[in-house]
Amino acid sequence: MEQQNESGTFGMWVFLVTEIMFFGAIFAAYAIYRSMYLPAFEFGSRLLDIKLGATNTAVLIGSSLTMVLAVHAAQTGKRKALVFYLLLTMLLGAAFLGIKSYEYFHKWEHFLVPGLRFAPAEVLPAGVTVQNLQLFFCFYFFMTALHALHMIIGFGIMTVLVVMSWRGRFSPEYYAPIEVSGLYWHFVDIVWIFLFPLLYLIGGRY
Amino acid sequence: MSQHIVSVRSYVIVFLALLGLTALTVGVAFVDLGQLNTVIALAIATVKMLLVMLIFMHVKYSSRLTKLSILAAFFWLALLLTFTMSDYFTRHWTPSPSDWGPSISQPAPREK
Numbered sequence: 001m002e003q004q005n006e007s008g009t010f011g012m013w014v015f016l017v018t019e020i021m022f023f024g025a026i027f028a029a030y031a032i033y034r035s036m037y038l039p040a041f042e043f044g045s046r047l048l049d050i051k052l053g054a055t056n057t058a059v060l061i062g063s064s065l066t067m068v069l070a071v072h073a074a075q076t077g078k079r080k081a082l083v084f085y086l087l088l089t090m091l092l093g094a095a096f097l098g099i100k101s102y103e104y105f106h107k108w109e110h111f112l113v114p115g116l117r118f119a120p121a122e123v124l125p126a127g128v129t130v131q132n133l134q135l136f137f138c139f140y141f142f143m144t145a146l147h148a149l150h151m152i153i154g155f156g157i158m159t160v161l162v163v164m165s166w167r168g169r170f171s172p173e174y175y176a177p178i179e180v181s182g183l184y185w186h187f188v189d190i191v192w193i194f195l196f197p198l199l200y201l202i203g204g205r206y
Numbered sequence: 207m208s209q210h211i212v213s214v215r216s217y218v219i220v221f222l223a224l225l226g227l228t229a230l231t232v233g234v235a236f237v238d239l240g241q242l243n244t245v246i247a248l249a250i251a252t253v254k255m256l257l258v259m260l261i262f263m264h265v266k267y268s269s270r271l272t273k274l275s276i277l278a279a280f281f282w283l284a285l286l287l288t289f290t291m292s293d294y295f296t297r298h299w300t301p302s303p304s305d306w307g308p309s310i311s312q313p314a315p316r317e318k
Contacts (some may be wrong), residue, residue, distance in 0.1 A: 009269075009272060032290065197247035201247050
């Protein structure tokens with residue numbers, strides 16, 4: 001049993017390693033273009049809503065807490081607490097996606113969606129062209145949407161786990177699906193932990 | 207997955223530390239520190255990542271095999287970033303050969 005648990009965790013980590021490389025390449029591309037068009041990327045960063053971004057960071061950290069509490073409940077064999085914390089994790093995940101959608105909607109209203117609706121009303125500072133600003137928002141939408149897609153997949157996994165937990169499929173001896181899904185959920189949290197400063201914070205807001 | 211059970215108390219402490227670091231990184235973003243702003247933001251993010259990985263993801267209590275595969279991931283990520291950056295960030299160090307103009311043609315084929 002110990003060996004089975006071990007291989008399950010190891011397998012999940014190998015998958016997460018591929019995910020680290022996947023997101024790592026996008027972060028590298030972001031770093032290069034940011035250094036090439038620094039004024040545009042900093043200006044674009046200042047157009048993002050830092051309050052919503054920070055709230056979303058807190059919400060996602062909260063969902064990571066409820067996820068580990070779910071793992072804890074599974075380890076100690078508390079079925080109702082397990083279902084409760086899984087549902088709470090889903091609720092916080094939904095809150096994150098809700099706030100994210102509101103931000104997207106806000107960008108749409110302010111003509112900041114590259115390709116579809118891009119005509120910023122703001123006066124562009126020296127050294128910032130519309131094209132370069134559009135490039136920043138391309139990165140913004142691609143990175144956050146890819147992250148949101150991971151959240152939605154996590155949401156689906158959580159739904160399955162809630163049903164399984166409710167039916168009493170887990171015990172302190174067997175809760176590997178909870179543990180490895182937790183690993184995935186925390187990984188998505190870590191991606192956001194880096195997206196938040198890279199997109200929202202390092203734009204020279206002083 | 208070792209059957210190590212982390213106490214609820216340490217989970218809550220990590221959670222509070224993560225919230226505190228988030229507040230700190232947002233606060234620092236409004237202070238002009240020049241180049242250091244980016245460095246500090248990324249350093250705080252790295253500390254947050256380590257907290258999540260070690261405690262929430264139980265890496266601290268994981269087997270050496272798991273730890274090694276995670277280290278390998280970061281090693282390859284470091285390679286990816288280092289070699290890409292060392293190309294892009296040094297391109298302007300040497301003058302562009304375009305100034306040589308069309309007078310220099312392709313080198314003559316080597317005689318055998």
